[in-house]
Amino acid sequence: MRVGFIGLGSLGKAIARRLSEQGVELLLWNRTKEKALELGLPVADSPAHLISQVDRVFLIVFDSHASEEVIFGKDGLVEGGVEGKTIIDMTTNHYAYAKLAYEELKKRGAYYLDAPILGSIIPAQKGELTVLVGGDKEKFEENKAIFEKFCKKIFYVGPSGNASKLKLINNMVLGGFMQVLSEAIAIGELAGFERELLVDILESGAGKSYLLEVKKKKLLQRDYSVHFSVDLIHKDLHYAEDMVKDLGAFSLSLQNVKNAYALAKYLGMGGEDFSVLVELYKRLRTQSP
Structure with missing residues (x-):
């Protein structure tokens, strides 16, 4: 199973490396391409290009503005076709944006999990992060096995925005x-x-x-x-x-x-x-x- 991964700041890079070490096949994208190339994994040309090749994407960027650009902006995920696909947003977002992103993607036949992370680089390297997940419970259950590869504690907390x-x-x-x-x-x-x-x-x-x-x-x-x-x-x-x-x-x-x-x-x-x-x-x- 190939998984998309967007956002290779300090924590994103640590999570991506951990997933790769745990046997998850990743396709990466990062605004600064050099950071993606450092991991020695395949790199997509854009978020739209990435989503066309995977069924789910993990996303962790600086803020809700950056998340909105990656998902809904020019060459963003929605331009690559998101129907039936799942976007797992680990960004620490504005709670109102997380609810809005869920609703907008639902209109396009896609799924959005609001999934911010507790912890930083060291627990990420050890697979000991905590994740809070909001959104459709069925989609949470489908992706729980991937969360378990880098998180020690996993909390499902109800609708998108709650996390x-x-x-x-x-x-x-x-x-x-x-x-x-x-x-x-x-x-x-x-x-x-x-x-x-x-x-x-x-x-x-x-x-x-x-x-x-x-x-x-x-x-x-x-x-x-x-x-x-x-x-x-x-x-x-x-x-x-x-x-x-x-x-x-x-x-x-x-x-x-x-x-x-x-x-x-x-x-x-x-x-x-x-x-x-x-x-x-x-x-x-x-x-x-």
Whole structure:
């Protein structure tokens, strides 16, 4: 069974490599063709060309605008003929877009699974990601065996749009926790303590978490090469703000956390791993010590 795969950023490339290692025959497409060629797998000329040769496509791009272009734009999937085919969108999307994409593809006789991923490069390499899936349950069951090749936990959550809502709720916690860890470590360093000691204490106390576990090496080595970028978490929190507003709900923290990443973007950190936020707080001073 040949499967299409679109989007070879840091996480997409890790998932594609994992699927290939697990025996899935892939046909790739990426906006920057060189990134696709690096994997040594067949590469299509366009999304339209790709969908004409497969029955299902996995898609993971930067945001809903990019997803819309790939699916519905010029030379997009729909121009290659999507009737009877399944598009599995692992992008962290705006929840309203995920619902709209499902409805638009249904009109064309195609199927859309809203399937955002929890986790980043390291769990992807180990096949330990978590996926949230919304859409037709029958199509979820048809594709579950493929999800099992790179995901440890798989949640079917009902209609399309639900998975994106849950992913945004998760990333409210993710962004907030990275922000408070970064703030605590930076303030601790400014107070005269070594980062190694601070991380050890947080790991043994209130900061103990999966996030600190996977970011510990980066924080200690000051290595901010991207696994999950400032740009991405900022985008996700912007989508989460829309969700909170549309629900008529209220958050005391979301806007402030999003603004921390917005400032990091403004200062040129957008393309770095979001753990770089610790360096932002070291630069922010209200007065000279």
